[in-house]
Amino acid sequence: MIxxxxxxxxxxxxxxxxxxxxxxxxxxxxxxxxxxEGLSTAIDSDRIPKELHNKSYHxxxxxxxxxxxxxxxxxxxxxxxxxxxxxxRHRYSLIDPHKDRLIxxxxxxxxxxxxxTIPPRTKLEKPINILSEYDTNGFTxxxxxxxxxxxxxxxxxxKERRGGDETGxxxxxxxxxxxxxxxxxxxxxxxxxxxxxxxxQKKARAGxxxxxxxxxxxxxxxxxxxxxxxLLEGKDxxxxxxxxxxxxxxxxxxxxxxxxxxxxxxxxxxHAKAIIGGSARMLHRGLIDISEESxxxxxxxxxxxxxxxxxxxxxxxxxxxxxxxxVACSHGATVGNIEEEDLFYLQSRGLDExxxxxxxxxxxxxxxxxxxxxxxxxxxxxxxxxxxxRGTT
Amino acid sequence: xxxxxxxxxxHVKAEDKELLKxxxxxxxxxxxxALMGPNGSGKTTLANAVMGRPGYTITKGSITYRGKDLEGxxxxxxxxxxxxxxxxxxxxxxxxxxxDFLRELRERKKGKKQGIAAFRSYVKSLMxxxxxxxxxxxxxxxxxxxxxxxxxxxILQMALLEPSMAILDETDSGLDIDALKAVxxxxxxxxxxxxxxxxxTHYKRILDYLKPDKVAVxxxxxxxxxxxxxxxxxxxxxxxxxxxKQ
Numbered sequence: 001m002i003x004x005x006x007x008x009x010x011x012x013x014x015x016x017x018x019x020x021x022x023x024x025x026x027x028x029x030x031x032x033x034x035x036x037e038g039l040s041t042a043i044d045s046d047r048i049p050k051e052l053h054n055k056s057y058h059x060x061x062x063x064x065x066x067x068x069x070x071x072x073x074x075x076x077x078x079x080x081x082x083x084x085x086x087x088x089r090h091r092y093s094l095i096d097p098h099k100d101r102l103i104x105x106x107x108x109x110x111x112x113x114x115x116x117t118i119p120p121r122t123k124l125e126k127p128i129n130i131l132s133e134y135d136t137n138g139f140t141x142x143x144x145x146x147x148x149x150x151x152x153x154x155x156x157x158x159k160e161r162r163g164g165d166e167t168g169x170x171x172x173x174x175x176x177x178x179x180x181x182x183x184x185x186x187x188x189x190x191x192x193x194x195x196x197x198x199x200x201q202k203k204a205r206a207g208x209x210x211x212x213x214x215x216x217x218x219x220x221x222x223x224x225x226x227x228x229x230x231l232l233e234g235k236d237x238x239x240x241x242x243x244x245x246x247x248x249x250x251x252x253x254x255x256x257x258x259x260x261x262x263x264x265x266x267x268x269x270x271h272a273k274a275i276i277g278g279s280a281r282m283l284h285r286g287l288i289d290i291s292e293e294s295x296x297x298x299x300x301x302x303x304x305x306x307x308x309x310x311x312x313x314x315x316x317x318x319x320x321x322x323x324x325x326x327v328a329c330s331h332g333a334t335v336g337n338i339e340e341e342d343l344f345y346l347q348s349r350g351l352d353e354x355x356x357x358x359x360x361x362x363x364x365x366x367x368x369x370x371x372x373x374x375x376x377x378x379x380x381x382x383x384x385x386x387x388x389x390r391g392t393t
Numbered sequence: 394x395x396x397x398x399x400x401x402x403x404h405v406k407a408e409d410k411e412l413l414k415x416x417x418x419x420x421x422x423x424x425x426x427a428l429m430g431p432n433g434s435g436k437t438t439l440a441n442a443v444m445g446r447p448g449y450t451i452t453k454g455s456i457t458y459r460g461k462d463l464e465g466x467x468x469x470x471x472x473x474x475x476x477x478x479x480x481x482x483x484x485x486x487x488x489x490x491x492x493d494f495l496r497e498l499r500e501r502k503k504g505k506k507q508g509i510a511a512f513r514s515y516v517k518s519l520m521x522x523x524x525x526x527x528x529x530x531x532x533x534x535x536x537x538x539x540x541x542x543x544x545x546x547x548i549l550q551m552a553l554l555e556p557s558m559a560i561l562d563e564t565d566s567g568l569d570i571d572a573l574k575a576v577x578x579x580x581x582x583x584x585x586x587x588x589x590x591x592x593x594t595h596y597k598r599i600l601d602y603l604k605p606d607k608v609a610v611x612x613x614x615x616x617x618x619x620x621x622x623x624x625x626x627x628x629x630x631x632x633x634x635x636x637x638k639q
Contacts, residue, residue, distance in 0.1 A: 339484070340447055340448075341484050342484045342486055344444075344446050344447065344468055344484075345480065345483065345484035345486075346484075346486075347467060347468035347469040347472070348444050348445075348468045348469075348471075348472055348477075348478050348480075349469075349472060349498055349550065349554065350469050350472040350473055350498065350501050350502070350554070351469055351497075351501070352467070352469045353467065353469070356469075359486075359489060359494075359497075360486065360489075362488070362489075363486050363487065363488030363489035363533070363534075364487075364488055365488065366488035366489075367487040367488030367533070368488075369488075370487065
């Protein structure tokens with residue numbers, strides 16, 4: 001139960017307790033997250049549980065961390081003094097916890113999180129894997145600090161053990177600080193209950209020559225609200241945001257991907273591919289914002305949705321805000337159905353219609369890997385996430 | 394029951410236009426039949442109608458194969474009956490790896506799972522015969538393939554599926570001489586007393602490699618001439634205008 005009595009319980013971390021109390025005090029004065037409307041696709045905001053103060057938000061989330069490297073990957077409550085200082089300095093340094101009611105709730109209710117720090121000039125051969133499993137509603141914070149010249153991949157699976165008809169709420173915050181010449185790849189596969197609203201704020205800051213690469217695969221949730229933002233603050237910094245969504249039934253997905261260019265020669269690539277079945281709805285927005293301080297910036301974004309459900313809907317809205325003449329930017333979006341031509345071709349080879357549709361849909365998602373071609377390891381990670389979720393090998 | 398493909402008085406409409414106007418044609422097992430005709434004569438419509446492409450409606454007549462009326466059968470059931478169509482313009486499917494796709498086709502054909510190593514060894518031997526680079530196995534189906542590469546991929550699929558009746562829709566068009574020879578060799582390799590082949594073409598050149606038993610000429614949705622291989626030379630000398638004359 002999140003109320004003031006609960007918050008007054010003794011807390012070994014006074015600073016965090018103070019922040020949590022502050023957050024609790026503000027929750028009800030803050031607006032709910034803005035679910036932006038599409039051109040024709042409306043996202044049902046009623047799926048966010050409104051009676052936040054009346055619900056039990058006691059968490060029993062487990063995070064299974066597999067880390068075979070010299071990097072640190074541990075729960076906040078196991079941090080040593082030096083690491084606690086890092087957490088204090090960087091937690092919510094990128095995400096504003098007072099932005100809306102859910103992120104405030106996330107701050108208030110999240111009594112733990114995971115700190116990952118990659119030492120300077122350390123390149124991890126193997127990814128750090130995190131399996132986050134929620135039993136009830138949950139509030140998680142992931143803080144990743146990649147020191148100068150470091151390189152790492154973090155792959156996270158988000159699941160939910162709860163079944164039945166109970167509606168739920170999961171709020172997550174992911175912050176990445178990529179220092180000079182660091183490269184961080186953050187892969188995430190979300191497959192929570194289709195009765196749960198999943199809210200995820202992700203934000204990264206890329207220093208000079210740093211690179212931040214995001215991949216997100218969403219299949220679960222009654223409502224998914226996901227905002228991924230990269231701040232390209234250092235010269236020659238790069239970001240790549242790849243996303244796949246596989247929606248069915250009555251799922252609603254509302255995501256935004258943002259890149260803010262604030263330094264010279266910064267580059268952004270954004271690619272999203274979604275399969276929308278049943279009467280599911282998706283609204284995806286991409287924003288590339290290039291400031292006056294970003295000569296030589298490059299930005300490219302593309303979103304594609306394949307509607308496989310007779311009542312499925314999708315809007316993909318790319319946006320460019322360019323305040324500098326010396327840039328190269330482009331964008332594109334497509335929303336369509338499975339091509340009869342492709343279906344006929346596969347059926348003529350003996351695949352029945354259902355299997356042919358399935359093959360085309362899976363291929364459509366897998367084709368996102370074409371945008372990770374430069375890195376075979378990343379490509380394989382993405383492929384294994386898609387295939388694992390679809391139960392294919 | 395006959396194993397023949399029998400097309401009887403076939404009338405086919407697409408988008409409210411009558412494209413075939415009473416076609417009669419038979420292809421028996423062990424036989425190569427060439428269907429020739431100018432652009433727009435209805436050759437591809439006939440191939441599509443046999444394979445069951447949506448949008449093509451039989452308004453009169455029938456197509457039977459192995460004694461079974463094909464009307465209303467979905468394309469996959471026709472494929473399972475042993476029919477194969479080599480497409481003039483094969484679909485490109487980004488994200489579908491050639492090796493995954495071919496393995497699934499082969500497993501369906503054989504009705505059992507096949508180990509990756511055994512499959513690779515099998516498919517590589519076929520690719521060598523068709524002079525297809527094995528690097529294609531790791532590419533996405535037909536994406537970025539040249540015209541000739543797509544046609545070779547069609548013949549590779551045909552070899553994997555071992556159909557009893559193959560329809561090659563302008564498989565020779567756009568091929569250079571080496572590709573043409575490779576494709577012809579692939580078709581020849583499949584030739585047997587139990588396999589029928591319908592070669593649809595504009596040109597004589599593929600028929601220099603694959604000698605037809607019968608030749609039919611289709612003009613404006615009707616078969617206007619039928620004969621033996623000598624008809625090919627006659628057409629080459631006189632042109633389709635001659636064939637269309639009564």
